[in-house]
Amino acid sequence: MSRFLKICRDFILPVVIGLLIAFAIKQFLFTIVKVDGSSMSPNLHNNERVALLKTAKIKRDLVIVFNANGVDGTKVFTNNSPVYYVKRVIALPGDTVKYTSKGNLYINGKKQSQSYITKKQRTTGTLDPINLTGKGFTLYSLGEQENWPKTYFKVPKNKYFVMGDNRAKSNDGRFWGLVPKSKVTGVVKVFPWNSHRSVINNYK
Incomplete structure (x- = not known):
């Protein structure tokens, strides 16, 4: 074996293989992303830097990243470049949503904990920005009030209803509607030193 081939085998080939593996992992499985803004505070x-699992199953109450370009109808996007939002999944395909004037969330008629936010956030934080304090909402009434492109009685197939945890400051599904599955990049996981990891990584 020539010296050149030996160098290729022993040094260049492992580097190339390592780079290809790293690219595949980042492209299809796992990457690190940076949170932009305070909507999840x-x-x-x-x-804050968090891990993004691209193949993780999307479940209710988990936090996802999605491309809001073409989803958020309240903003004008100047080109086709992706603009990523970080929000919590409130309702899955097939779910009905009822949010009461007292700040209680019901999915398919079952009350949800919402322990990841304070009681004040559940009322003034959630309802004040959409002028529904003392009223509450359903998906349909919210869509009617906020002029969503389409209104829904329940979340349709391949779509999700999302909100930010800092609802008083979050531009989310309350204002512009539902997130298509095709726009979701992955599920957020935080590192062990994050004191709020229990309500991000495995909240139930």
Whole structure:
């Protein structure tokens, strides 16, 4: 074997294989992303780095990243470049949603904990920004009030209803509707030193 081939086998080939594996992992399985903004405060902070699992199953109450370009109809996007939002999944395909004037969330008629936010956030934080304090909402009434492109009685197939944890400051599904599955990049997981990891990584 020539010296050149030996160098290729012993040094260049392992490097190339390592780079290809790293690219595949980042492209299809796992990557690190940075939180931009305060819409998930205090559970996630601006500029905090989190892991994004691209193949994880999307479940209710988990936090996802999605491309809001073409989803958020309240903003004008100047080009086709992706603009990523970080929000919590409130309702899955097939779910009905009822949010009461007292700040209680019901999915398919079952009351949800919402322990990841304070009682104040459940009322003034959630209802004040959409002028529904003392009223509450369903998916249909919310869509009617906020002029969603389409209104729904329940979440349709391949779509999700999302909200930020910092609901008083979050531009989320309350204003513009549902997130298509095709726009979701992955599920967020935080590192062990995050004191709020229990309500991000495995909240139930």
